[in-house]
Amino acid sequence: MKYRTVFDIIGPIMIGPSSSHTAGAARIGRAARTIFGRQPKRAIITLYGSFAKTYRGHGTDVALAGGLLDFDTFDKRMVHSLDIAREEGMEIIFRESEELTDHPNTARIRLEDEEGDVEVVGVSIGGGKMEIIELNGFDLKLSGNDPVLLVLHQDQYGAVASVATVLAKHQINIGFMQVSRKEKGSQALMSIETDQKVEEEVQAAIRSLPGIHAVTIL
Amino acid sequence: MKFRTVAELVELAESEHLKISDVMLAHEATVFNRPEADIFEEMGRNLDVMLEAIKRGLTEDIRSHSGLTGGDAKKIQEYKRTAPVLLSGGTVLDAVSRATAVSEVNAAMGTIVATPTAGACGILPGTIATAAEKLGSDRETMIRGLFTAGAIGFCIANNACISGAAGGCQAEVGSATAMAAAAVVEMAGGTPSMSAEAVAIALKNMLGLVCDPVAGLVEAPCVKRNAMGAAIAMVAADMAMAGVKSVIPTDEVIDAMYKIGQSMPVALRETALGGLAATPTGRVLERQIFGTIDQKS
Numbered sequence: 291m292k293y294r295t296v297f298d299i300i301g302p303i304m305i306g307p308s309s310s311h312t313a314g315a316a317r318i319g320r321a322a323r324t325i326f327g328r329q330p331k332r333a334i335i336t337l338y339g340s341f342a343k344t345y346r347g348h349g350t351d352v353a354l355a356g357g358l359l360d361f362d363t364f365d366k367r368m369v370h371s372l373d374i375a376r377e378e379g380m381e382i383i384f385r386e387s388e389e390l391t392d393h394p395n396t397a398r399i400r401l402e403d404e405e406g407d408v409e410v411v412g413v414s415i416g417g418g419k420m421e422i423i424e425l426n427g428f429d430l431k432l433s434g435n436d437p438v439l440l441v442l443h444q445d446q447y448g449a450v451a452s453v454a455t456v457l458a459k460h461q462i463n464i465g466f467m468q469v470s471r472k473e474k475g476s477q478a479l480m481s482i483e484t485d486q487k488v489e490e491e492v493q494a495a496i497r498s499l500p501g502i503h504a505v506t507i508l
Numbered sequence: 509m510k511f512r513t514v515a516e517l518v519e520l521a522e523s524e525h526l527k528i529s530d531v532m533l534a535h536e537a538t539v540f541n542r543p544e545a546d547i548f549e550e551m552g553r554n555l556d557v558m559l560e561a562i563k564r565g566l567t568e569d570i571r572s573h574s575g576l577t578g579g580d581a582k583k584i585q586e587y588k589r590t591a592p593v594l595l596s597g598g599t600v601l602d603a604v605s606r607a608t609a610v611s612e613v614n615a616a617m618g619t620i621v622a623t624p625t626a627g628a629c630g631i632l633p634g635t636i637a638t639a640a641e642k643l644g645s646d647r648e649t650m651i652r653g654l655f656t657a658g659a660i661g662f663c664i665a666n667n668a669c670i671s672g673a674a675g676g677c678q679a680e681v682g683s684a685t686a687m688a689a690a691a692v693v694e695m696a697g698g699t700p701s702m703s704a705e706a707v708a709i710a711l712k713n714m715l716g717l718v719c720d721p722v723a724g725l726v727e728a729p730c731v732k733r734n735a736m737g738a739a740i741a742m743v744a745a746d747m748a749m750a751g752v753k754s755v756i757p758t759d760e761v762i763d764a765m766y767k768i769g770q771s772m773p774v775a776l777r778e779t780a781l782g783g784l785a786a787t788p789t790g791r792v793l794e795r796q797i798f799g800t801i802d803q804k805s
Contacts, residue, residue, distance in 0.1 A: 291512075291666045292665065292666060293662060293665040293666050294539070295536060295539070295540065296532055296535075296536050296547075296551075296655060296658035296659070296662060297550065297551075297554075297658075298662075298665070299623070299624045299657075299658045299661035299662050299665060299670075299687075300551065300554055300621065300623050300624075300632075300654050300655075300657065300658045300661070301554055301621055301622060301623075302621070302622055303553070303554060303557050303619065303620075303621050304619070304620065304621070304622055304626060305617055305618070305619055306613070306614030306615060306616070306617050306618055306619075306620055306626050306629070306726065307572075307614050307615050307617060307626055307627075307725070307726035307727070308625070308626050308627055308726045309622035309624075309625040309626040309627065309629075309671075310625065310671045310672070310673060310778075311726075312626065313622060313626065339673065339779075340673040340777065340778045340779050343724065343779040343780055343781065344721070344724030344778065344779065344780050345724075346724070346798065347721070347723050347724030347725040347780065347797075347798075348724060348725070348726065349617070364619060366619070368617075369617050393674075394673040394674065394774070394777065394778070394779075395671070395673050414671075415671065415674070416624070416625060416665070416669060416670045416671025416673070416674060416679070417622055417624040417625050417665065417670050417671065418622045418625070418626070
């Protein structure tokens with residue numbers, strides 16, 4: 291089930307004009323920023339399909355910028371987000387791609403600053419709902435039934451166990467878990483679906499573990 | 509209380525002597541382990557945003573950035589007040605003008621609730637507010653209407669699709685019209701089965717509708733499709749309550765919508781490459797609008 295709650299259907303409250311091209315895009319931008327963990331200095335955004343063809347008319351560029359500024363879908367500052375981004379020194383470059391993707395509303399977002407970079411692919415599936423399908427080249431295969439805890443970590447022994455221990459300590463049950471890496475000893479990604487909500491305090495505890503680069507909830 | 513199809517939803521409701529809104533509320537409370545009162549209150553906030561958008565669209569001078577849309581909601585209301593004879597009727601024109609109002613506010617980058625999408629955001633507020641006025645419904649009944657609409661949208665979204673890019677306008681305005689029809693049936697005291705019939709009757713009349721926005725903007729023809737969606741929802745509700753039944757069962761109509769969407773060419777799925785967007789006037793408007801925006805920036 292892609293849509294889990296009645297508020298996916300009746301909602302979100304948002305600034306118009308398009309739920310998939312504005313609200314969904316804003317949420318993709320915001321998810322990318324959350325994964326990055328801070329406001330980036332530079333964002334390179336590649337748009338595919340309907341996003342590429344109609345982004346100016348729908349304000350998809352404005353919405354993605356708003357998301358990168360951490361604005362929610364109903365934030366009235368959204369309309370001015372391109373100006374605000376410029377004022378705050380965030381450079382955003384938009385590229386249109388002719389490449390065919392599985393879903394028509396796809397955006398690839400690369401975020402950078404002096405400290406690092408992250409690359410996220412998000413799709414806006416309709417009604418303001420979005421999915422992150424790729425993170426730093428790792429495919430995310432999620433059932434979409436529960437909230438997902440994403441942990442970007444160093445590929446080393448004990449990393450998975452230490453995260454699982456923190457969850458167990460807070461009585462959080464793991465429903466589904468996937469660990470992927472590109473090569474031994476490099477960066478790896480844990481995606482964990484949990485039955486209970488992972489509160490900010492628990493996320494912070496995981497973030498403070500050795501070898502953990504980033505923690506976020508999608 | 510779990511359901512995946514409209515048939516399951518109706519069966520659950522009728523076997524337990526519940527309304528569709530009861531089933532949706534119970535489902536939400538179980539899945540997210542939240543008190544029903546909290547969920548109800550959150551939906552109430554959505555209703556407030558909808559009613560505020562109606563008010564804005566009918567009282568303020570709304571104009572979109574492109575200049576393509578705005579002001580029609582007021583025109584329709586004014587005509588309804590002053591015309592000696594109304595061909596379609598006051599209730600329909602109320603629903604139509606309110607749906608137009610919200611859709612115009614959306615096009616002008618105002619605050620709305622996506623139901624199920626922003627492109628179709630006028631239909632549910634327009635019909636629910638009008639039905640409530642006509643029936644003398646209280647706030648609780650209107651919020652319940654939103655849960656009923658949500659339950660139908662939930663089935664459509666999970667079995668088919670609700671985005672114009674994936675399934676054309678039938679998936680957006682079509683879904684919203686079907687959801688609204690079910691909601692006003694429940695508000696008027698109809699049974700869950702009647703709500704389901706209203707969904708089928710409404711959606712059947714939206715099948716094949718393409719997404720072809722001029723210049724890629726959620727304006728033309730979107731605002732007028734919201735207006736007509738509201739009209740169809742009100743009529744479909746009356747037909748269902750009169751006992752008219754759809755020959756094709758509701759879930760099969762939803763499935764047909766999905767398959768039609770999949771076979772729709774990309775040019776007619778929110779790419780502004782075909783349909784009204786590709787007419788000579790559509791192209792001229794596109795050049796004018798983006799010419800203007802480029803000069804400004």
